[in-house]
Amino acid sequence: MPGFELFGEQEQKQVKDVLDSGVLMRYGFDGMRNGHWKAKELEYALAERMQSKHVHLVSSGTAALTVALASAGVGAGDEVILPTFTFVASFESVLALGAVPILVDVDDTLTLDPSAVAKAITPNTKVIMPVHMCGSMADLQKLQELCDQHGLLLLEDACQAIGGSYKDKPLGSIGDLGCFSFDYVKTITCGEGGAMITNNGTYYGNAHKYADHGHDHIGNDRGAEAHPFLGYNYRISELHAAVGLAQLARLDEFLGIQKRHYTIIREALEDVPGIQFRTVPAGGEENYSFLNFFLPMEEQAREAHQKLGNEGVDGCFYWFDNNWHYYRKWEHFTHKKSLGKLPKDVLEALPDYTQADFSASDHWVGRNISCLIKLGWSEEDVRNRARAMANVLGGIV
Numbered sequence: 001m002p003g004f005e006l007f008g009e010q011e012q013k014q015v016k017d018v019l020d021s022g023v024l025m026r027y028g029f030d031g032m033r034n035g036h037w038k039a040k041e042l043e044y045a046l047a048e049r050m051q052s053k054h055v056h057l058v059s060s061g062t063a064a065l066t067v068a069l070a071s072a073g074v075g076a077g078d079e080v081i082l083p084t085f086t087f088v089a090s091f092e093s094v095l096a097l098g099a100v101p102i103l104v105d106v107d108d109t110l111t112l113d114p115s116a117v118a119k120a121i122t123p124n125t126k127v128i129m130p131v132h133m134c135g136s137m138a139d140l141q142k143l144q145e146l147c148d149q150h151g152l153l154l155l156e157d158a159c160q161a162i163g164g165s166y167k168d169k170p171l172g173s174i175g176d177l178g179c180f181s182f183d184y185v186k187t188i189t190c191g192e193g194g195a196m197i198t199n200n201g202t203y204y205g206n207a208h209k210y211a212d213h214g215h216d217h218i219g220n221d222r223g224a225e226a227h228p229f230l231g232y233n234y235r236i237s238e239l240h241a242a243v244g245l246a247q248l249a250r251l252d253e254f255l256g257i258q259k260r261h262y263t264i265i266r267e268a269l270e271d272v273p274g275i276q277f278r279t280v281p282a283g284g285e286e287n288y289s290f291l292n293f294f295l296p297m298e299e300q301a302r303e304a305h306q307k308l309g310n311e312g313v314d315g316c317f318y319w320f321d322n323n324w325h326y327y328r329k330w331e332h333f334t335h336k337k338s339l340g341k342l343p344k345d346v347l348e349a350l351p352d353y354t355q356a357d358f359s360a361s362d363h364w365v366g367r368n369i370s371c372l373i374k375l376g377w378s379e380e381d382v383r384n385r386a387r388a389m390a391n392v393l394g395g396i397v
């Protein structure tokens, strides 16, 4: 998955454009910038690639989620439904706004289970936030139906799934709002960065203002701009956007390599009885950044993880025991360990997750192994890896 593996001249050329003028900021300094507007250019390019009307770049994927929620008016006391299997950024972005993260079970897609989502909806629910973990998506049609029925927003966290699609639409472009991350380990990277996309002009207008201290971006004198509402600073720099431009131009090349490598490994594992692949909803295509599969039992998954590592098959994850991606190890969240006091709305409405029953999630995540697909492997590397994996797994199940 990581774009940092294939990094070179194109990225350097883009960054040099910015360094030559010295204008590192995305706004203003028109006369000095030699016509270079890297953030704007990347926003146009991403809008076209994602078939979305509007894109706003920000400083991280976490910032993208926060800005996306804020742009749609999510605030104190609003409930946002998100999965037990995700990255901590999901609940962080919700808490940053004084809103309440409501954790919900995942199913064999490793993303939100629509029937569990339906049960979690209350009069305070405002957003359903599926997270397209490890390159594949939730059942977006069912989630969209729930949103339509209850008047909720659909926000896709596509930070790990850029380039995947659902019913021929790019992931991230299907909901009311979609978010991407370009941090260092994502499919394309710019060091640190993110983007939110939407077809809604009001949300977009709110987002670019909110992400820049409330600046309305009217006219060409920043000091004279108005501030229609409170904002914050989630800006991206021109240097980061420049790297992102070079990487976005290579996205389809990266996806092609991932698909080739994924397919070789998957075909080798299809012959191992007892291995069940993750379900991809009908009409969905992964971005092939990970190959995900289940073993019949939790102990076997632990053993597989251990033995794959011992055999030199690196980059396979057992998320069930991971500190950052699964609710079981989020004791800072479940025990509300904040530096300062949390807002009253959050303290009153946050369920007691130390007592929660997410056995349905445990059933899937506890038996899952996720293997990172790298770009830099040779075909021989991939075939050797596929053989080693089939051997290890065949000896366990």
Ligand SMILES: *Cc1c(COP(=O)(O)O)cnc(C)c1O
Pocket: 059, 060, 061, 062, 063, 086, 087, 089, 090, 131, 132, 133, 157, 159, 160, 181, 182, 183, 192, 193, 194
């Ligand atoms: C990486 C990631 C984020 C956050 O992105 P950053 O750019 O690291 O802040 C959010 N959600 C998911 C699912 C991610 O994998």
